[in-house]
Amino acid sequence: MSVVVAIKPSARKRNAKVGTIVLEEGSRREFADREAAERWAADLSTGDGHVWIAAAHPEDGGEVDCYLLSRATNAKLEAAYDKRRRRLREEGSTQRSLDGA
DSSP states (O other): OOEEEEEEHHHHHHOOHHHHHHHHHHHHHOOOOOHHHHHHHHHHHHTTTEEEEEEEGHHHOOOOOOEEOOOOHHHHHHHHHHHHHHHHHOOOTOOTTTTOO
16 A cells, blocks of 8 residues: 655745755655655655654545645744743743733
8 A cells, every 4th residue: 555645835845855856756755655754754854844744634635645744934033032032031021911911
């Protein structure tokens, strides 16, 4: 039984190796089994953006068994958010809702 994996845009954007694969081979890959697909994802994640295999939802209705995913983030925005959280913690301030409560 083979496993068909569709590459989601988040994986392509986050991992340069995945982007090259999509460009050269398309956005679907077929593997002998799920373990082989997961080894492929682990190899792609080495030294680049983390990607992983997730099962497709049964009601997706597509012709794929799994997806190659990543969390597409904006590292600069995340860093700014983390910096602000650290600053607030250091100041000992407490968070309040917008209405002041």
